[in-house]
Amino acid sequence: MKEIIIVGGGVSGLTAAALLSKKGEAVTLLEGSREWGGCAGKFQRGKHLFPVGATLGMGLEEEGIHQRIFNYLQVDPPESHLLDEVMYVHLHGRKLVFHRDRDKHVARLKNQFPGCASDLERFYALVYKIASRIRQLMDPLPALPPKTPGEWAILVKSLQPGTLALLPYINRTMGGVLTSFGLHRHGDFQRFIDGQLIDSMQTTSEECSFLLGCLALDMYHQGAFYVDGGLYRMAEELAKSAEMSGALLKRGRKVEKISKEQDRWQVEDHRGNRYEGSHIIFAAPIEALPPLLDEESGNTIKRVLNRKRNLTSWGTMTVYFVLDEAKIPDGMTLFQQICTGNGMSEGEHLFLSLSKRGDHLRSPSGFRTLTVSTHTDLSRWETKEKYDAYKQELHEKMLSVIEGTFSGFSKSIVDQYPGAPRAWERFTGRPDGMVGGYPQTTENALFHSISHRTPLDGLWVCGDSVFPGAGTIGVSVSAYHVCRSITGLKLP
Incomplete structure (x- = not known):
């Protein structure tokens, strides 16, 4: 049994806690606030409850990452409602509807943008084709960038016959592909695309990685859900599962110091309580980690962050x-x-x-x-x-x-x-x-992402600042990567 301390009770930290405790590990999770969920948490004013940030449920469809995790934990997800009309987009006098059905979505957009209908149709055909092939590649949930022979093996095994079709686009931007279809001349359509990308990729088509952008434009078609109460209910279900499996979860415990003595990690909270384990999982923005470490260890993490210093969060x-x-x-x-x-x-x-x-x-x-x-x-x-x-x-x-x-x-x-x-x-x-993690530009995405592995043995990171980035889907996958690396856990 491994002794694991998790810092942060957002969706990533709670996912790691639930998975690891289910696996039989000794888990202690420390959360600084009084609420679970982090950016997917909640707060209350009088009789009214508000989701803090994230509100649209993703990954709850069959084979979606949250559904896979809940199935593994043998936990029922909170009640949710699949949306056929995902959202309305009000754009300079136009009212566009994002339809879950791909064919209906494209057909309605062609009616709204008749001047580029044929180019728009060809563009979406490519987007959906690329997204489908990326999902096949990502189904085993390979870690990027791969750092160990085992991670390279998972990536290589996930390759499909159609994977080669992705290579010409690996360094292309969504904006560049829009231009190749002549769609850059239709400003409102490009802004419609930008509106989808900014919420999930934290950047616009001009700089967004085309490959990840395809996933962003396609993910609502996979399934978007209204979750009764809010996404905090997913966090609460994960917390319950972790505690039922023996994890010790503590709220109101702000971590102020992380150090290593011999082969054991030490964590101290703001009340002076000390915790000890063989592994630390830092489930908060990686930028918050260096000040908690000693100077040498902090500088090691800062070197990981140096190549991100010019990115705007x-x-x-x-x-x-x-x-x-x-x-x-x-x-x-x-x-x-x-x-x-x-x-x-x-x-x-x-x-x-x-x-x-x-x-x-x-x-x-x-x-x-x-x-x-x-x-x-x-x-x-x-x-x-x-x-x-x-x-x-x-x-x-x-x-x-x-x-x-x-x-x-x-x-x-x-x-x-x-x-x-x-x-x-x-x-x-x-x-x-800062919210949402790093912009998923070609310089920052995929093989240029931050790994869940740090250079410090036994110290791991997960959440929206590491691959695969923002949103509850991304942070849950990064938590799973850590759990797999520590214990060999494999989701069915």
């Missing part, structure tokens, strides 16, 4: 609303994007998540909650003066954009709670409030 501004259900404007569906300008941040691109009618886990009868977020450049929030002024400015801009799309929206507001980057730093421990 996003923050988010989020506004949480309580709405009077009777006054919600017509046409407000569960998930929506609003694009008002040419950019994908600072209120020009909003993602809206409305609670389902009758979801009384989130609000009592007669009310619904709405989470609205936009990407923001963290440099805009550096000083207190900048912070306070920009928080109010961006809050007002977001309200104006929603009201401009749904006339009368402001009359439905019962209460609202703005959350700027510092709130994310305070409640989820993310440095400077």
